[in-house]
Amino acid sequence: MIGIYLIVAFVVSTLLFFNRNKILNYLLVGLFVVLQWVFTIYEYRHLNIEELGYFIPDSLAIIFLIVLSIVCIPAFYHSYIYFKHHRDTPRAQAIYYAAMVVLIVALSAAYLSSHIAVTWIFIDLTTLSAAALIYHRRNVRALEGTWKYLFVCSISMALVFIGILFLTLALQEEGLKSLSYHALIEKAPILNTFWLKLAFLFIFTGYTAKAGLIPMYTAGIDAKDKAPSPAGALIGSVLMNVGFFGIYRFYEIISHTSIHNWSNKNYIHIGHPYRIYCNSLYASCEECQTYACLFRSVSYGVGCHRFGFWRNRALCCYPSFGASLAC
């Protein structure tokens, strides 16, 4: 199913890119939403069955996938409202829809993948499609936002890749080769903790660009603001989820090792002060109401991290989505 999904979604996005007809555009987007939901339900019915060697829909992935599918409906709906008010060129609209479809597909695939490098590749893909969305308005400020987003995210993705390489070094030491989450969780207790710590630091730092946490949080701030609001809402909600998702996947591996406590400490010490910082900063600034809304999405996320409930993180993207749209 995932193979069909990827191919059809790719075809839809290509057609959207070249299509200038409005009715065809409605049809294609409708087709994609239906496809997304069929796919979600199908994966829900086939829990924990491996597909194509690199994808396993486990319960974590399914929750995030359902959230994504729910969010994508209002996102598309509001996009139409947005374009009713803003008379953009058909070309810009075509790029917008195509990029949005690619973004959602990349997110779904990143959720479902069972291999750490495949997750990384798809999250990298989200950077590119999100950049196209942010640059939609094509003015100086949008350009600036896009540049910052693209640049910081690229560096962060390189950091994540380095983290994955460190993990590989740890695996090689034990003569292992598989990088799937399943195998990693199984073998985690015997891995060298030094490499695991390094890998954790790099992967955590890298994915914070997506999740909007402290070291690399600067990536997303301008991006959410400068994108058209439906796209901004997507970026502020589900795209931040995927960053958290990447961290969580690795955290799951760590939690089976002796450095679990160490990583917990870092996790909280990095996340918690930041929440206080951004809330106090932006609550005090009248003009920053937009930012305040966006930052709330960050702080909800961090709050949930603290209690370690990923379900909350998945669900809290509704308020942040709503908040972003409202701005």
Place this chain on the structure above:
Amino acid sequence: MKVLNLIYIIAASLFFNGIIIRTKSIFSGRMGPGIFQPLKDIWRLFRKGAVYSQTSSFIFQIAPTIYFASVLMAVFVIPFGGQPGLISFKGDFVFFAYVLALGKFFMIISALDTGSSFEGMGASREALYSMLVEPAFFILIGSFALLTGHTSFYEIFSSLHFGSYISYRIGVLAAFVLVIIAMIENSRMPVDDPKTHLELTMIHEVMILDNSGFDLGLILYTSSLKFAMYGAIIANLFLTPGNEWYYSIPIFIGIQIFFAVLIGTIESFMARFRMNHNPEFIFALTTASLLIFLGVLLILGKII
């Protein structure tokens, strides 16, 4: 037999400057003076008397002699292939570096002694560059000492190539660094231009503005002796001990000529750096020798 080393190096020093000048003139499309012309100039200067300023003290008068003597002393410790130098003891590369530094120190204070503002400026630059180039030399020779486990020039060079091919590759890298060290020590092109006569941009040349006659000749000759000395060190990196004289002498001559031609080529095709870019260039040299040092550490597996 040990005296032969000295004779080889002095013989090389006689031709060295001539070859450089010849190379440069060929590259600029001229015939140029004969190879012995610099030597004839020096000889002409030797026959003249020196003029001393009334404000300068005895330091100004003895400095050129000490400079020459220091370089000659440094030449004594340099081995030749399988033969040790005239003097050879443990740690003689430290002696080598500081005997050279002593000569340079005297040149610097004699430049200050004249009381000329230009010479003071040149002296300060010379001091800065020597200070920057010193760690490069020490780290380089130090890494060879680490590689071979010996601390004198003779032992280092004679046991260098019993390892693997890697020592030749490191030898090439080291030769590269040594060529640049020699260029800086002699104030040649990328750092200083010996042809320039604008005082503000000169380093070495401005220090000897007040020297004349015999002293000037001595300083000029010392400069080519210094070149030949560095050439001999570079040649030593590739002279394999145990080889007969009919191998080592052609290698020695070849490397000296190649070195001179290389310097001529560099001087013909490169412009002098801006003065404020010099320190970083020289510091990068230190970094290069540091990298060689780290490479040696990695190869030996001698990890801290």
Place this chain on the structure above:
Amino acid sequence: MTNILLIAFAFTLVYLGMSSRLQGYISILAFQGILLFGVAFIELIEINTINLMFILLETIVFKTIAIPKFLNYIIKRNHITREAEPFLPNFLSVVIITFIILGSFILSNAIHDTHLRKIFFMIALSALFTGLFIIMTRRKIITHVIGFLVIENGVFVLSLAVGNEMPMLVNAGILLDIFVGVLLLGIFANKIGDVLKEQDVEQLRQLKD
């Protein structure tokens, strides 16, 4: 032989701190591509031929020829001045890069791991930090891109250390390279030239937070 190539690679990093012109930066990138080609060829000779061809092609065509050409094209098209305009004097840059290299050497010595080839780790770390340093201390947007490309080269070196057993990861790294390289440079540098007159990060300071 790999050792010598990697030491030369480290030296190019120092030269990066020294060079004051954009042209110098670009030729360093091209030279790094050649060095990486050599290292990849020696290290990965045992993996299957098609994969090896792909990797070598990437290093020689993409890293050595395409990116430098493209950077040159961008500089010409956008009339970027040829000076790199660092915030710090070059001498300090060279000193700091030297300390970065020393620091990563000491760090890699602290690791007790028989499997790891320490020189790869050391060079990769120093390239990573040098890239970040270049990004932090240079004013032009194009030098930021160059710093990023240096980081990419460092990542490539690190991926070569594991590449013998998992060539897939090398390919993934190359994917990142091409993806981001093409996007960052291709579309973007052109657009920035159209919208902004001066190629300076100062222009990208309007959004404050």
